Amino acid sequence: MPLLHLRLPVVRFKAMFSRLFPAALLCLSAVASAAQPFGTDLQGQPVDHLAPSGSKAVVLFFAASDCPISNRYIPEIERLQRAYGSDGVRFLWVYPNPTDTAAVVRAHDRQFDITADTILDTSQRLTALAHATITPEVAILLPAASGWREVYRGRIDDRYISLGQERPHAMKHDLELAIRAVVADQHVPPPGGPTVGCSIVPRNDQ
Amino acid sequence: MKILRLLPLALAGCALLCLPPPHHATHAAEAPVTWSRQIAPIVYQHCSTCHHPGGGGPFSLLSYQDARRRGPQMVQVTQSRFMPPWLPEPGYGDFVDDRRISDEDIALIRKWVAAGMPQGNPSEAPPAPHYNADWQMGKPDLILTVPRSFTLYASGTDVFHNFILPNPLKQTHYIRAMQILPSVPQVVHHANVLIDRTASWRRAHPSDWQNGFGGMELEVDAGNIFDPDSHFLFWKPDTPVLMEAPTMPWRLDPGNDLILNMHLKPSGKPEVMSARIGLYFADKPATQHPMLLQLDCDDQLNIPAGDSNFVVQDSLRLPLDVEALGIYPHAHYLGHILEGWADLPNGQKKWLIRIPNWDIDRQSVYRYRTPVFLPRGSVLHMRYVYDNSENNVHNPNDPPIRVRAGNRSVDEMSHLWIQVLPVHVPPGSPDPRLILEEAWMEHRLTKVPGDDIALYNLASALAGLGRYTEAAADYRKVLTAQPGDPRALNSLGAALENAGESQAAADAFTQAIASGGHACDARFNLAQLDLKRSDFPNAEQQFRNMLKQCPDDPDAHSGLGMALEGQNENSAARDEFQRALQLDPANFTALTQLGQDAIATGQPQQAIPLFQAAVQQQPDDLETREHFAMALAQSGRGDDALQQLGEAATRHPNDPEVHALIAQLLDAGGNLPQAIDEQRLALHLQPNDADGWNNLGVLEARSGRTAAARADFLHALQLNPNHQQARANLNRLPPQ
Numbered sequence: 048m049p050l051l052h053l054r055l056p057v058v059r060f061k062a063m064f065s066r067l068f069p070a071a072l073l074c075l076s077a078v079a080s081a082a083q084p085f086g087t088d089l090q091g092q093p094v095d096h097l098a099p100s101g102s103k104a105v106v107l108f109f110a111a112s113d114c115p116i117s118n119r120y121i122p123e124i125e126r127l128q129r130a131y132g133s134d135g136v137r138f139l140w141v142y143p144n145p146t147d148t149a150a151v152v153r154a155h156d157r158q159f160d161i162t163a164d165t166i167l168d169t170s171q172r173l174t175a176l177a178h179a180t181i182t183p184e185v186a187i188l189l190p191a192a193s194g195w196r197e198v199y200r201g202r203i204d205d206r207y208i209s210l211g212q213e214r215p216h217a218m219k220h221d222l223e224l225a226i227r228a229v230v231a232d233q234h235v236p237p238p239g240g241p242t243v244g245c246s247i248v249p250r251n252d253q
Numbered sequence: 254m255k256i257l258r259l260l261p262l263a264l265a266g267c268a269l270l271c272l273p274p275p276h277h278a279t280h281a282a283e284a285p286v287t288w289s290r291q292i293a294p295i296v297y298q299h300c301s302t303c304h305h306p307g308g309g310g311p312f313s314l315l316s317y318q319d320a321r322r323r324g325p326q327m328v329q330v331t332q333s334r335f336m337p338p339w340l341p342e343p344g345y346g347d348f349v350d351d352r353r354i355s356d357e358d359i360a361l362i363r364k365w366v367a368a369g370m371p372q373g374n375p376s377e378a379p380p381a382p383h384y385n386a387d388w389q390m391g392k393p394d395l396i397l398t399v400p401r402s403f404t405l406y407a408s409g410t411d412v413f414h415n416f417i418l419p420n421p422l423k424q425t426h427y428i429r430a431m432q433i434l435p436s437v438p439q440v441v442h443h444a445n446v447l448i449d450r451t452a453s454w455r456r457a458h459p460s461d462w463q464n465g466f467g468g469m470e471l472e473v474d475a476g477n478i479f480d481p482d483s484h485f486l487f488w489k490p491d492t493p494v495l496m497e498a499p500t501m502p503w504r505l506d507p508g509n510d511l512i513l514n515m516h517l518k519p520s521g522k523p524e525v526m527s528a529r530i531g532l533y534f535a536d537k538p539a540t541q542h543p544m545l546l547q548l549d550c551d552d553q554l555n556i557p558a559g560d561s562n563f564v565v566q567d568s569l570r571l572p573l574d575v576e577a578l579g580i581y582p583h584a585h586y587l588g589h590i591l592e593g594w595a596d597l598p599n600g601q602k603k604w605l606i607r608i609p610n611w612d613i614d615r616q617s618v619y620r621y622r623t624p625v626f627l628p629r630g631s632v633l634h635m636r637y638v639y640d641n642s643e644n645n646v647h648n649p650n651d652p653p654i655r656v657r658a659g660n661r662s663v664d665e666m667s668h669l670w671i672q673v674l675p676v677h678v679p680p681g682s683p684d685p686r687l688i689l690e691e692a693w694m695e696h697r698l699t700k701v702p703g704d705d706i707a708l709y710n711l712a713s714a715l716a717g718l719g720r721y722t723e724a725a726a727d728y729r730k731v732l733t734a735q736p737g738d739p740r741a742l743n744s745l746g747a748a749l750e751n752a753g754e755s756q757a758a759a760d761a762f763t764q765a766i767a768s769g770g771h772a773c774d775a776r777f778n779l780a781q782l783d784l785k786r787s788d789f790p791n792a793e794q795q796f797r798n799m800l801k802q803c804p805d806d807p808d809a810h811s812g813l814g815m816a817l818e819g820q821n822e823n824s825a826a827r828d829e830f831q832r833a834l835q836l837d838p839a840n841f842t843a844l845t846q847l848g849q850d851a852i853a854t855g856q857p858q859q860a861i862p863l864f865q866a867a868v869q870q871q872p873d874d875l876e877t878r879e880h881f882a883m884a885l886a887q888s889g890r891g892d893d894a895l896q897q898l899g900e901a902a903t904r905h906p907n908d909p910e911v912h913a914l915i916a917q918l919l920d921a922g923g924n925l926p927q928a929i930d931e932q933r934l935a936l937h938l939q940p941n942d943a944d945g946w947n948n949l950g951v952l953e954a955r956s957g958r959t960a961a962a963r964a965d966f967l968h969a970l971q972l973n974p975n976h977q978q979a980r981a982n983l984n985r986l987p988p989q
Contacts, residue, residue, distance in 0.1 A: 120521065213614070213646070215411070246326060
């Protein structure tokens with residue numbers, strides 16, 4: 048299982064994040080509009096920062112444990128993370144739905160061998176920041192002077208055309224093209240079609 | 254500009270939605286749509302059969318919270334008619350379990366979501382249905398489990414996998430219901446079960462059959478018995494149990510394998526599949542025998558890249574009256590419009606199905622709510638349109654390439670299966686399915702003249718219909734293409750033997766044996782020829798040779814028993830019959846021979862279970878039923894004996910012997926008047942039977958009708974002046 052040894056660098060990465068980059072922490076928290084965290088991790092700890100200083104980009108994968116299309120894309124996201132995760136691109140799984148509690152998501156991540164870090168979007172701040180409405184939708188954020196700048200939001204590829212219309216396999220890998228453009232400091236092409244999946248459930252009407 | 258263009262449209266849409274329907278009371282239109290009052294009943298009828306915990310749907314829709322979570326999706330998928338999955342166009346066939354949701358219900362879901370998905374008063378909601386994730390009808394009589402679990406990888410294209418499940422039982426059973434537990438129903442699009450009568454796939458893969466094999470379609474070797482596919486053993490996520498009509502259970506023989514063909518969809522994580530099939534036995538064999546007919550256009554499939562409107566057509570004229578019970582259209586990813594209909598002799602066009610937007614993921618068998626009568630001379634039609642352009646999102650080839658028929662998902666298929674039940678069959682006719690088979694195979698041969706399987710099947714149908722000379726001619730054609738084929742040689746021999754050409758038959762059997770392969774059938778037939786000629790020593794030798802090659806063949810043991818009995822080696826014969834019964838408790842020859850042996854040795858009670866099993870095997874065999882009645886009568890069960898003879902008389906109303914036997918039993922039971930009636934009936938059927946007239950005379954004399962008795966004895970003597978008993982009886986009568 049190649050996925051197992053990928054888990055280790057992630058843990059080490061977290062440690063570096065808190066110990067070795069205090070300056071970056073201070074700097075980021077300043078732009079990330081005061082004390083409100085982005086969400087919590089699976090241990091219930093607030094996540095105040097999306098990525099360490101110097102990161103090139105953050106890829107937010109909006110997921111839902113009970114959304115079949117979102118689940119079917121997990122291996123593809125894992126593939127992209129393996130391919131691009133070392134180029135200063137941080138992958139984060141974001142669970143915005145109220146039913147996806149820490150316990151539910153922990154079990155889900157275990158089942159699906161999810162190796163990247165996970166954020167529970169408990170206040171749907173990230174959902175709002177990325178303007179996400181659907182799982183599995185993906186946003187690419189680049190660090191900017193005022194916090195984060197969204198350069199891509201939308202589908203992963205064109206396998207699903209609408210609910211019920213599905214290609215045998217994807218023909219256009221929109222997200223991968225966008226990540227490549229980010230890594231190469233080029234203009235990021237927008238997605239070629241709508242995201243297909245399950246609506247994100249708003250938290251404010253619970 | 255955009256806003257200006259959109260506004261009038263939005264207003265028009267709103268106006269349409271907001272106007273109260275003309276025939277509804279105003280307060281009904283104003284009442285808010287709630288989960289409890291309107292939506293839960295819709296969801297419980299149309300959605301939760303799959304969408305429940307453990308069901309085939311990817312999430313549950315049993316509670317208000319569940320539905321609220323999916324509200325906007327529900328609007329989207331019902332409006333696009335992606336859900337509930339239902340491909341047939343309404344008005345083109347009336348099907349059981351029609352899953353199509355009404356426009357009114359779709360509008361209610363839309364209104365509910367637009368109003369913020371209110372729950373309403375929970376006490377108004379119907380109770381949520383309860384689903385049993387295990388066996389629906391209790392523990393099955395037989396549970397088959399795939400020999401090895403199969404791991405479906407986490408992602409990628411769909412997978413088509415076939416699992417082989419051998420039947421471990423040693424007796425024939427009739428299956429009235431089947432349930433498939435796929436173990437992970439959420440990843441199964443659909444499944445088909447095929448009966449591999451000869452375990453052909455397992456035999457072809459002796460070392461690794463437990464792993465199963467890939468592929469969308471497969472052919473199985475049906476063996477030597479005419480036994481056409483008759484049932485759609487099809488599973489889709491909302492099919493908990495597949496029930497057969499009480500008159501039409503399907504047969505499962507010892508040595509059969511079930512092949513579970515599954516269309517699987519990766520879920521995002523590896524899934525370990527370990528499917529089980531549960532079978533429920535019927536206590537009686539089928540009394541009605543449907544048949545699956547197939548129209549197909551595979552030979553026409555040669556679809557140019559980019560062609561969005563490639564049309565294929567096939568048709569088949571029905572040689573007899575049938576009722577269509579179900580239909581199963583099938584294509585792969587390029588299929589677009591799938592149509593099936595029948596042109597009736599009166600010129601009427603009767604639609605059987607129309608699928609305007611085919612989707613392989615949602616394929617299904619469709620069963621008619623009431624059987625569709627199709628008179629003899631009707632022509633079944635199929636017309637499929639394929640889209641091999643890049644605009645077809647299902648196109649597996651990027652860019653499109655030329656596509657032909659084949660087994661892989663990138664190939665195409667063009668099949669329309671129809672389950673038909675022959676009706677209005679005159680009594681005494683041959684199996685009507687043979688006539689359908691003849692028409693079907695003739696038709697296939699007009700399309701592909703070199704189709705050896707069709708030619709072989711045609712020859713076998715002709716042989717089944719008793720047209721042995723024609724059958725032999727067609728088998729010879731098969732042998733021209735496949736010289737030395739042992740099966741064709743053996744079948745040729747059987748046809749020749751029935752055509753009265755015993756020597757040519759023996760030659761064909763000998764050639765089949767000489768061809769070297771598995772020739773147990775030919776050896777058996779050659780030995781049977783010897784038995785027929787009462788050449789018992791040669792027959793014995795042949796059966797012994799056969800047993801060297803196939804030691805566990807029950808027919809070889811019972812045949813050897815016959816050969817030994819012919820040489821008065823009764824004890825050795827009995828051993829062979831008993832061995833045959835050990836191997837096959839339903840071996841007809843062994844049952845009847847051991848039964849007769851028991852009667853002959855004064856043990857009629859031991860004969861009863863043997864004949865009981867034998868009449869179950871061959872209910873129309875008159876001699877066996879008469880022996881059965883004899884065993885019963887000799888065991889003091891006269892009424893049961895009479896019942897068996899009554900059954901025999903129903904099946905063979907024109908057989909004088911049965912009525913004569915009934916007369917004897919009735920007489921023994923003291924029922925003289927009825928005995929006389931039966932004996933008269935026997936003589937009506939066979940007026941030249943001197944013994945019969947003598948017997949009638951005895952009955953008449955006993956009932957005191959001396960004059961009638963005298964006439965009967967004289968009649969017997971007229972037919973046979975040397976009839977000693979009749980003369981003696983005549984002399985015993987009191988003088989006139």
